[in-house]
Amino acid sequence: MRFRVLGPLEVTSPAASGPVTPRAAKIRAVLATLLVCANEVVSVDSLIDELWGENPPRTATTTLQVYISQLRKMLQAFDPEFGRETLVTRPPGYALHLDPAHLDLTVFEELHHSGREALLRRDHAAAADLQRRALALWRAPLASDTPHGALLARTAVRLAETRSAALEQRVRAELQLGRHLDLVAELRSIVAEMPMREEFHALLMVALYRSGRQADALRVFAQLRRALVEELAIEPGSRIQQLHQRILAGDGELLRSPAVPAPVPAVVPGPRTVPGGPGTQQLPARDPAFAGRTEDLDRLGVLLRDVPAGGCVAVAGAAGVGKTALAVAAAHELDARFPDGRVFVELTDPDPASPVGALRELLGRLGVSGPLPSDLGELRSLLRRSTEGRRVLLVLDGSGCAELIRPLLPATSGSTALVTCRRVPAGLTDRVLELNVLPPDEARELFVAAAGRRVPLRGAEAQVREVAELCGGLPLALRAAAARLASRPHWGPKMLAARLRDERRRLPELTAAAPGFHDRLRSSYEEAPPDLRRAFRLLGLLPAGPFGPRTAAAVLGENPARTGTVLRDLVEARLLHRVADGPTRGTHHRLHDLWRLLARECLANETPQPALRAATARMAAGFTEQALAADSAAEVAGLPALEWFALHQDGLVEVVQACHAAGLWAQSVRLADAMTGMLEARAAWEAWEACHGLALDAARRLEDLAAEARLLRSLGDLAWQRRELTAAAEYYEGALLTADAAPALAERGRALVGLADLQLDTGGFEGAAALLSPALDAVSGHPRGRYEAHRALGLLALETGRPAEAEGHFTQCLDTAGALGDTRLESFARRCLSRARGGAPAPAGWTELRPGVWRLAAAPA
Structure with missing residues (x-):
């Protein structure tokens, strides 16, 4: 069975007289996505995103399974060997295993690569032939009859650039073979189709000049310059300007090529220098x-x-x-x-x-x-x-x-x-x-200048500022964004900012109006040796912002000494920046946002799925260790624990999401668990809900009832903080039932403490007492659970006028926190003891119920 994606999607089989391509658009989209990622696992989430974008139906996973089954049966009907060994289920998704020779895309890429190598070793005949064969495989843009989601759209942009590169290299090789007369008509057609591509204009100028048409060659440059100035308010690049000067001067060297040696005069005069004059x-x-x-x-x-x-x-x-x-x-x-x-x-x-x-x-x-x-x-x-x-x-x-x-x-x-x-x-x-990226004010100035007068920017200062930020102050990106806006002036900066805000679309958007943008960005990566390319890709897994050497070592899977060497080499290769004033103690590095997106693109396209999962797991383990330290220590990396967590909170949420997307259920649960105390202390409700919602799903996939009970109880705590008391009761009761089914005695006790907190909150002191007695028994072997039970019992005693009893419970809390080495819990216990002993009172009307969680009493009527 043969597959073609370089044009309309097409499937052929020796057993059929014609194509056997699926007719249903969604099934074609599934097949096209699997084909462009042939022999690699495509996650269920990626396929759902490809089919339905940001609004998948509730039944998306089930519907996708049906599409996969239908696709497998449809193709197996024409090829009995096409079965579960070919279209396979591999967590976290599916993979289509193919012989590379059976897919036009892989054949094209191999021919193009070989042609490029031939050009580099100056075998122009082989280079021209290989690139010609590669280009012959193209019938139309990628899967042109199939709906494109994010992944196919990105791949289509990348392959269009690769096709242009193959075409350029074929023409260069043929120019070196002296075929300039034959190339003029073709190059005129190409520049008409791509009027802003300077490299093809340059090739046409050389072909015309070598054909004895100097005036026509100069006219091509004039037309290009006029188009660039009028449309984008920019001058042609330095390379084509130099070529223009050489043609204008009648440079004889341009007439030479290895295949057509210039004649040697009978008398060779020496070089002559013109020393004077202007x-x-x-x-x-x-x-x-x-x-x-x-x-x-x-x-x-x-x-x-x-x-x-x-x-x-x-x-x-x-x-x-x-x-x-x-x-x-x-x-x-x-x-x-x-x-x-x-x-x-x-x-x-x-x-x-x-x-x-x-x-x-x-x-x-x-x-x-x-x-x-x-x-x-x-x-x-x-x-x-x-x-x-x-x-x-x-x-x-x-x-x-x-x-x-x-x-x-x-x-x-x-x-x-x-x-x-x-x-x-x-x-x-x-x-x-x-030279570094531009500071914000200068970045905005460059963007406005590059956009030109034809683009209305008055009154859009905030959107211009956002575009400059999304480009990271990189002049190349700012010019590309300006070109994109100039080509779509009806968008305005607001629409451009919205399109660039989506990280999945940012690089394709910037490349759309500036085709060389992606290649320029990628050039440093391609020039680096394989070990640095691997390190760059893996560092792209990390959340945005500075990172320390321990974090880098975790994701790279290297020892500290080797990690230091790799980071230094990446800085020298201009793929990584050293941060002089990091957010925490020690040396820090960061990826520019656009290079981080490039690293993730390379990661998706070039890193085998098992290696990607292993790196994600290592990253999660490193962040889990740091989050646990923040939950119990006074400082992390020289910062107060709460400040450290605030700095890294969004990144930690992103790591939980990455683990969940990769099917690393246990890692999702562990990291979310490690974040619980700090999420509660910071009242970070959205992050709390996002992390623990995913972790709850992961626990259920693991069939880990104890973890499920723990996460249900945590979500109950979140609902209680939000004053969603009915929802909180449902979560706590669900945790109680799940803990009993596990069985998980300590989690049962902690769920009872949660229900008791609800009773305390509404003045149900007798109900709270009835719940806390069995809760204390259940958590006797669980230090943190024991701390929570004594905390609630101490607050109950204070509320009912028994300060001596409260002091005893808070002393138990203090001893337990000391044994755990948890400074956050220890500080809270000391504050509670002070209240029980009549010390410094809380602000009027306020009561601290948990570490950092306060309740304001209702004002009297």
């Missing part, structure tokens, strides 16, 4: 949307003073942080300091792939004409002569390779180089400007 200005145009960075520009100006011969200044930072934009802006401002020339060379371009190629291009830009030598030493001497006695600034963009950069550095005083890179090349410079 300075050479070969910079990309000023960016009209460049905003902020005042302090960085000033700092860069200081660093560029008196750079020693052979030295340079580096602007370093993560992908998309604006290194090139800052360097170009600085170069434009430094015309007085470098009057003899300011030259920009993009080292990521395929042409200068070696120091020799880069030097040849650089010398050409500096005004050196005529044939150039191929010897690196001779080229270096020529660069020295070209900059001698001149003040020239060389902007070398996009390389962290010391072997490539060092030969390009001017060896004469007065001239210098400004290098942009993600990693500072070892031993190359000690003058470094580390």
Whole structure:
């Protein structure tokens, strides 16, 4: 049986004369989702989300099971071997096991990968053939006849980008084979279909130029520039601007390709330098949307003073942080300091792939004409002569390779180089400007400038601020968001903010109007070695915000020393940030929000399900240990326990949800249990309900009656705090019945204490006394239960005018808390003892019923 998803969904079988594709839309959606995740487990929650989005029916799980059964039977009818061993049930969902050769998607990805490898080793014929075969598998967009939910939509965006990359690489390979005449018509069609894709415009310009049509090549650039300025208020990128300059200058090097060697003249004159005249200005145009960075520009100006011969200044930072934009802006401002020339060379371009190629291009830009030598030493001497006695600034963009950069550095005083890179090349410079994301005000300024005048933003300051926050101050993301809004001006910032707020849609939204956004964001990840890529993916499991080394070690499954090394390497790879002032004591790190979303995307696509579950379990164990410490200790990591919990509460809830989604029922229960005391003390009702509701479901799936009783009693406590007394009574009674069925004597006693608290709350002192006597017997072997029973008995004694008896119960509480080492419970017991002994009274009308839980008496009528 064969499956095709690169176009309308299609299933074929040798046993059938035609396609046997399911007709029902929902079943096609299930099949398409399983196919794009072939040989991996797709969770039930993911499939439900794919089918029904945010509003699934109550019967969603049952209905999905019916769809799976129908799909299995339908396909098995045409292939008897297609059964439970092929479409399998694997917690927490289902997996479709296929031979990769039987699915067009996996065949496409393998051919594309092989073609890319062939291009890198300059086997252009093989690269063109492999990419052509890969592209031939595409009939239309992914599963084009099937409804798309979140997962299929994300995959469709990713594959559309991959298809564009395959097309670009095929055209590049064919250009190198001298097929420019044949490519012009095709490239015109491509740029008409994708009018904002600069890379295809650049390829069309080269094809036209090599076909002897220089004017047409220049006209392509003019049309692209006009479209970008009018639609997005931005200039074309530096790479295509450089190409435009070379075509404008009639650069003969562009006419050459490995398959079509240029003729060698009979007499080869030496290179000629043009030393005088006005300075050479070969910079990309000023960016009209460049905003902020005042302090960085000033700092860069200081660093560029008196750079020693052979030295340079580096602007370093993560992908998309604006290194090139800052360097170009600085170069434009430094015309007085470098009057003899300011030259920009993009080292990521395929042409200068070696120091020799880069030097040849650089010398050409500096005004050196005529044939150039191929010897690196001779080229270096020529660069020295070209900059001698001149003040020239060389902007070398996009390389962290010391072997490539060092030969390009001017060896004469007065001239210098400004290098942009993600990693500072070892031993190359000690003058470094580390570039970070934009602060909030400058981020908003850049977004407004990039959106342009055509987008109405007046009166939408709050929404603009939110968009800037959702982009994390990253210039690349801010420009992508502005492009998205410019392409949909009727949305307004409010709609854009709403779409970006959904984490599942944020990266696809930013990529929609800026197709290169995703690839730029992902580039640092792809350049990292496998062990760092694995660590980056796993750290994406962690909740947003700073994390300490213990937390990282837990999720990575590494010892502290190895974890420290990995974190340091991730920081150097620009995939992770070190936080100077962490929220708690010690060194902290954090993932930028957009990299965290990327890590989670990579995690879903590249990490086997068993490894993902194991990492989630380790993460939950680490957070459970810390939550237990917060519940009983005065401090956690240098912070007061309540403050630590407040800082991490949302993240802890997210971890409970992750465990539940992964089917880690026991871990869900343990973490929710560990959070109980702090949730109660902080009156964190929404978080309490979310965690313990999921944990109750997990306990029932585990058939753990003791845990179920414990969680029912906790939810009763929550309802009691909310003054939902009827609901509280139902939870406590449910806990009592479940504890009896377990049997779980201690949980029975704690449920009785809960019912007694209800009686106390309404003045039913006799009823409370009747419940607390058996409760105390039931919890005799359970220290925390015993504490709760004595607490309630002490409060009952105080309410009924027996302070000496109350003192005895609160002394029992104090002793028990001391034995547990629980400072929170111990402090509460001391406050109760003080009240029983007539010490400092509580505020008028207030009574502390549990640690941090107060009741205000009703005012007299």
